[in-house]
Amino acid sequence: MIRRISERASCFAKNFPILKSSRFHGESLDSSVSPVLIPGVHVFHCQDAVGIVAKLSDCIAAKGGNILGYDVFVPENNNVFYSRSEFIFDPVKWPRNQVDEDFQTIAQRYGALNSVVRVPSIDPKYKIALLLSKQDHCLVEMLHKWQDGKLPVDITCVISNHGRASNTHVMRFLERHGIPYHYVSTTKENKREDDILKLVKDTDFLVLARYMQILSGNFLKGYGKDVINIHHGLLPSFKGGYPAKQAFDAGVKLIGATSHFVTEELDSGPIIEQMVESVSHRDNLRSFVQKSEDLEKKCLTKAIKSYCELRVLPYGTNKTVVF
Ligand SMILES: Nc1nc2c(c(=O)[nH]1)N[C@@H](CN(C=O)c1ccc(C(=O)N[C@@H](CCC(=O)O)C(=O)O)cc1)CN2
Numbered sequence: 001m002i003r004r005i006s007e008r009a010s011c012f013a014k015n016f017p018i019l020k021s022s023r024f025h026g027e028s029l030d031s032s033v034s035p036v037l038i039p040g041v042h043v044f045h046c047q048d049a050v051g052i053v054a055k056l057s058d059c060i061a062a063k064g065g066n067i068l069g070y071d072v073f074v075p076e077n078n079n080v081f082y083s084r085s086e087f088i089f090d091p092v093k094w095p096r097n098q099v100d101e102d103f104q105t106i107a108q109r110y111g112a113l114n115s116v117v118r119v120p121s122i123d124p125k126y127k128i129a130l131l132l133s134k135q136d137h138c139l140v141e142m143l144h145k146w147q148d149g150k151l152p153v154d155i156t157c158v159i160s161n162h163g164r165a166s167n168t169h170v171m172r173f174l175e176r177h178g179i180p181y182h183y184v185s186t187t188k189e190n191k192r193e194d195d196i197l198k199l200v201k202d203t204d205f206l207v208l209a210r211y212m213q214i215l216s217g218n219f220l221k222g223y224g225k226d227v228i229n230i231h232h233g234l235l236p237s238f239k240g241g242y243p244a245k246q247a248f249d250a251g252v253k254l255i256g257a258t259s260h261f262v263t264e265e266l267d268s269g270p271i272i273e274q275m276v277e278s279v280s281h282r283d284n285l286r287s288f289v290q291k292s293e294d295l296e297k298k299c300l301t302k303a304i305k306s307y308c309e310l311r312v313l314p315y316g317t318n319k320t321v322v323f
Contacts, residue, residue: 035090038121040065042103043310043323045114048074048081052110056083059102065089071323075315080113082313084323096122118310125154126204126308131196131211134162136170138209138230141297142304143173151301152308155179156203159196161186161213186213193219207304208262210296212241217264227262228307229269230300232292234258234276239267244292248285255279255288257296259303261320270320272312273303 044056053072060067069086089099099117107115132139139158145151157180164171164181174181182199184192191213200206200223208215208229220227233243234256240246247255256276261269275295279288306312306322313321 035092037066037088037090038119039068039086039088040099040117040119041084041086041310042117043082043084043114043313044103044107044112045080045082045313046107046110046112048079049110052081053083055106055109056085056103059106060085060087060089063089063094063098063102065094073321073323078316082315082321082323084310084313091119091122114313116310120152125152127156127202128153128205128207128304129156129200129203130158130207130209132158132160132162132209133212135210135293136164137293138297138300140170141301142207142209143170143177145301145305147177151304153304157182157199159184159199161192161211191216191219193222197222205307206262207300209300214266215262215264220262220264226307228272228300228303229260229262229267230296230303231258231260231267232296233267234274235260235267235271244289245285247279247292248283248288253279255292255295257292257299259299268318270314270318272320272322273299273306275299275302 042056042060044052046052053070057067057070065087066089067085067087071084073082074080094102096119099119103115103117106112130139130142142151143155146153146155158174159182161184163183163185166172166175171181184195184199186192193216197219203225205226205228206223208227210230210232215227231239231243233239233247234254235258237243237252238246238250244255254276256274258267258271259273260267260271263269275298277291277295279291283291303312311323313323315321
């Protein structure tokens with residue numbers, strides 16, 4: 001589905017400051033008039049070799065594209081190459097499917113482990129489902145950022161193992177925006193994972209916004225796509241439940257929140273984003289919890305935005321590259 005290029009691209013430019021200065025003309029796609037230049041992103045991961053950057057940048061330049069930003073990471077003592085480029089191009093000169101084909105040719109030449117292109121003004125937004133339990137401060141933050149256009153996703157549904165009264169702010173917001181809320185009650189014996197899998201089968205990734213049920217390996221395998229969690233603690237410290245209390249009891253001077261990919265082992269997946277704040281002897285458990293909650297909702301939305309902007313790449317067995 002191609003929505004108005006000017007509308008979608010200006011939204012994209014808002015989320016990509018580097019593109020604000022791009023020469024963007026909001027007229028029609030007719031190239032006899034001034035060409036419409038739209039933003040694209042490409043990420044690449046392969047074994048390191050000489051000349052990769054030249055090949056990738058030439059691929060863009062050869063079709064009249066203009067690179068506005070380019071990040072490269074080649075770790076020491078590890079023969080791998082990561083890059084992320086932001087560019088603008090004329091989709092009349094360089095049709096969307098040809099962009100994929102041209103980068104795929106280079107990916108095949110280098111045996112790339114990852115090569116993904118995203119053109120937000122053309123490609124469908126990522127479809128996500130949000131899972132939460134009782135607390136909804138993370139959900140509320142995500143809904144507000146989404147409403148402000150700062151989270152380029154389509155929220156297909158919200159799933160919770162807790163019911164919510166229909167006259168609450170969250171429920172009225174969801175109803176106003178046509179986002180279904182599914183109350184899927186769970187017990188220790190029955191986590192209702194098959195029901196959840198049915199509800200999320202058409203999503204691109206899942207977000208656990210304070211979902212207090214541990215997902216089984218079968219669920220993660222059955223879903224087969226990324227699941228992103230927010231932990232209101234500074235992992236790897238204080239895994240599991242009540243991390244703010246764990247931190248308070250430990251007398252820490254820094255508290256934090258961690259957004260990470262969900263793996264079968266609890267709170268042990270590759271970390272995407274962390275945020276911290278100082279605490280002192282003047283703090284009590286209530287202020288620890290409040291500060292943690294403020295951090296976690298910001299940490300989660302930043303992690304989701306980075307993920308949607310193709311800034312997050314798997315690195316090694318349990319790390320990430322975040323451009
Ligand atoms: N497979 C995974 N599932 C989940 C992860 C994960 O990393 N891997 N993260 C959690 C979220 N979480 C911390 O961020 C967390 C969730 C649940 C618990 C916990 O002890 N749950 C109890 C039940 C608590 C309740 O019902 O209120 C339990 O399952 O026995 C600790 C940490 C989401 N899932």
